[in-house]
Amino acid sequence: MxxxxxxxxxxxxxxxxxxxxxxxxxxxxxxxxxxxxxxxVYLIVCLTLYKILFTTRPYHLILKKLVKHVKFPKHNRILLVISHPDDECMFFGPTILTLTSRENCEFYILCLSNGNFEKQGKKRRNELWESCTALGISESNIILINATLLPDDPNIEWKVEAVAKLILNTVESLDIDGIITFDRDGISQHPNHCAIYYATASLCLANLLPKDCKIYTLDSINVIRKYISVFDLLCTFLLSTNWFILSWQSGSIVRSAMKKHKSQMKWFRWLYIYFSRYMYINSLREINLSDVELEMQLQDSLLINSFKL
Structure with missing residues (x-):
């Protein structure tokens, strides 16, 4: 039973x-x-929007008034601050290519190291000049710093005070009214990238920058968005306030500029230049004093909680 x-x-x-x-x-x-x-549906919408942005057909003109390939305030003198040679085209290509072609806009680039991590500093300096020229930056507007305090080394943290001093001196000497650089996460979490953000943020907190000088940071995004190329278009429109979007033809100029950095063209960088959205899309956020104060408070609270744990 x-x-x-x-x-x-x-x-x-x-x-x-x-x-x-x-x-x-x-x-x-x-x-x-x-x-x-x-x-x-998402892919179809992105492709349709991308086509509308760069078409000349009359019936698309109304839609082009609603979605534009560039949304960024006017500035007369802009300074891009980067950490290493190749940062300019790996991350900021769409920004540079658009602003260098804008009328009455003088574009400068401040590179804080010569990329000597693999003992190729001289070669990488020449590659930076070639890349910037391809992107439309005048040779006289390229500033390269070679300081022992700022080595190209991901294992060494740059002193924020030293970086801030270099940025401030450049801003004041060139009468800059717009700074563009990395955000807090530095796109790839590289400590040298992050140091530039904190240096710029410290200048903002101390009110040392000229009153008319605005600060813009390049958005760090998740790895999925980072490698879907132009298919990040819809996310950019929905989540960003300022952006630069390149056509496929203009994107080839950025890829060509990246190829000037021959010493850095490992196999994975070939994949990067064809799949990364930073080759075609840059989204930026303007930061002000209240934003910086809030981020610093959040960071302090996270540190306090980690110590308690």
Whole structure:
């Protein structure tokens, strides 16, 4: 009698498991179908928007008034601050290419190291000049710093005070009214990139920058968005306040500039220049005193909580 009951319970459990499995498979298929259709619609929308941005057809003109390939305030003298040779085209290509072609806009670049991490400082200096020339920056507007306090080394943290002093001196001497640089996460979490943000933020906190000088930081994004090329277009429109978007033809100029850095063209960089959205899209955020104060408070609170744990 006991064996019969156990056999009956086993059969009931098997029937229940089969039913649960069938329900799970059915729901999973439905979910995957929804995801597929969502991604398909998203890709179609991105391609349509991208086509509208760079078309000359009359019936697209109305839509082009709603979505523009450039949304950035006017400035007369802009300074881009980077850490290493190749940062300018790996991350800021769309910004540089657009602003150097803008009328009455003088564009300067301040590179805080000569990229001597692999003992190729002289070669990388020449590559920087070639790349900047390809992007439309005058040779006289390129400033390269070679200071022992700021070595090209991801294992050495740059002193914020030293970086801030160099930036401030450059801003004052060139009468800069717009600074563009990395955000707090430095795109790739590189400590040299992050140091520039904190140096710029410290100048903002201390009110040392000229009153009419605005600060813009390049958005760091998640790895999925980072490598979907122009298909990040819709996310950029929805989540960003300032942006530069290049056509496929203009993007080839940025790729050509990156190829000038021959010493850095490892296999993974070839993949980067064709799949990274930074080759075609830059989204920037203007930061002000209240933004910096809030970020510093959040950072301090996180440090305090980590010590408590």
């Amino acid at each position: 006991i064996n019969i009951l156990n056999s009956s319970n086993t059969q009931t459990n098997l029937i229940y498991l089969r039913s649960a499995y069938s329900t799970f498979v059915s729901n999973s298929i439905d979910t995957l179908e929804h995801i597929f259709y969502f991604l398909l």
